[in-house]
Each structure stands twice: as C-alpha cells, then as structure tokens.
Amino acid sequence: MEHEPNDITLETTNGNFNYRAAGTIFDATGRILVTTSTTADVVLIGGRVKLHESAATAIVREFREELGVEVTPIHLLAVADHHVTIPDETWQQVVLLFQVETTVALPATTCNGDRLLWKTPEQLAKIDFQPAELCQFLQPNQSPNYVQDLDDGFGSSW
Template sequence: MENNTTEDVMAYIEQVLAIAQSGLAYSKDRYDIERFTLLQQLSAALIAKSQRLDLDHVAGWIEVDTHYATPKIDVRALVLDAEGRVLLVRENSDGNWTLPGGWCDIGESAAEAVARETCEETGLQVTPVRLLALFDKRKHDHPPQVPHAHKCFFLCEPESGRLLEHTAETSGARYFPLHELPPLSLHRVTLRQLMTVVNHARSGKVHALFD
C-alpha cells in the first residue's frame, strides 16, 4: 500500500464494490448491469494501481464474490507455551510475522477454520478453547485494505505435531517473548491487537471482546 492511498479512499472503494456487487445480484436491467460491472472494473484498476498488484489477480478475487456483499471472516489463533511466549508465523508474502490464521472456507465454522489454518501454517494440531475477540478490521490500526473483514481471535491449545520451518504460505514458525516480538504483518495483526488478546486470555475472563 502506498502512503498516499488513504484510509478514506480505500473505504470509498470498498463501499463502491459493495454497491456494485449487490447491484449485480438484484438488477435485471442490462444497462444497470453494465454500470455496476463498470464500477467493479474501475475499482479493480484503482486497487491494482495503488497496491501494485496484477489487475487480473484483483479482478479475479472481486468476481469470486456474488450476491449481497458482506464482510469476510478472518480467523487467528493465539497459542501460548508454558513460558507465556506467543506462537507466530512468518508470511511469505511480506516477510513479516503474524498469528497463525487466514480466511474461513465455505462449509466450516470459524473454530474449524482456525484449527485447520494453524495446522497448515505451523504443523501443530490445536484445539480452540475460547473465542477471545471479534473485531471489525476497519476499527483497528491496520493499513487500509479491502475487502472488509471481521477478525476472530481464538485461544488455542496445542495437542500434537511439531513446528514446521516452511509451508506453502509461511517461512517460519516460532514462539516469541512478548518483549521481543519481530516485525508484524500489519494487514493480519497489529501490536495493539496482539497485546489485547494476550492480556484478555491471561485475565481468565470468559466473555469475548468485540467492537
């Protein structure tokens, strides 16, 4: 994301895409369909230019979503070892670190998704034991980005397996002390979020945080 692409601009693009997607879902008039399709194409071009992405790639993931536009669900696992260190994975895409996780797939619950993603990215079989937080990504200090997402943070307990050095999406998995955290992949988790969910897990409170 370039610095001159503001949060307001990305929020505007996101709203335009949502209007276009919902319009395509319900419109019957061919001229309306053409207009909504053009809005999608223009938005894709602007996203691709601002984020230096391939236009066909951006257009492809926009076209995947159909029907009424809703936020996506992103899941993240908080796994702590006996020393209180937090498990992080290094993303291939930007070389920075994050809590294990990713998008929910169709047909699985958020808890199932976080267990699957954690195993794929770390090699560990984990059991989700508590929903710590449900956050609206736009209400937190992430860099501007689409699509709009809600983020589910789960406290997970490791059951078996061993840490993997390389996976299809990651190039490292390690436990870090909270006072020695590496650079974070801020599109995925921020320092404020990480500290918030760790402190909430340690508090023993059973309610989930939310925006």
C-alpha cells in the same frame, strides 16, 4: 489476496470483505506463537472461514493446512473488525482470534517454509505484527474483546 472456492469473501469495486479466523498457542512463559510472512514481519496462523464452516472449525483446518498439526480451540480471545490496506487493495475484515492448544510437537516451519517464532507481547509491539490491533489481546485465557479500528470511539470488553 488470493482466495479459494467457498471462502467467505466479497470483492467489490469499492473494496473487499473477508471473514477470517486466527489462532495462537501460548507457551509456559506467555510467549505467543507467530509465523513469518511476506505481508508483515510476523502474523498469526489463520485464514479465511469457508461457507458453512464455523470460525472454530476454520482455525483447526488452518493449523492442519499450515503446520500439519491438530489443535483444539480452547478460548475466544477477541473479535476484530478492522481495515487492511495493501498495494492496490482495501479490505475490511472480521477476524475471530482463538487460543488453541495441541499435544504434538510443533514443526520449525510452516508447510510453505515460513518460520515459526515465539514472541512476547512486548516484542510484537516493536515490529510489524499484523493485525496490530490484536497485540494487546494476546494473553492466555483473557476475557473476549471486541476490537474495532474503523471508529476510534468504540471497542469494548465483553
């Protein structure tokens, strides 16, 4: 995974760490905004938080960079502490997932050409959606949850 200067990322010989923010918009029927990806069928919009940047500010920046639109974070849905394994790399990540809103029309694709899609939670459960641990928490205005996939015995709602 490529990273930019000031990203909160730690790379070691035993594995790597990322601090990330992700966000979604819900439509009037409860469908979730996702984007196509090279690492999974669909992913949430987001990226690494930078040093001296809040996660809420990071998600505003990520939507601006990826979609060219301004959003407002309105609700924290979940905090996920999870593992990601890709070829030749292992990452532990902490991801803050935000519900965001916008008053502007969304483009059909990201600035990189990935398609934007609206999916129901049921549709996401049937495809390769990453991070999969967050699928069950993708509901508008839900109480924030802590999600941990490193120890199956822990994980609770706040």
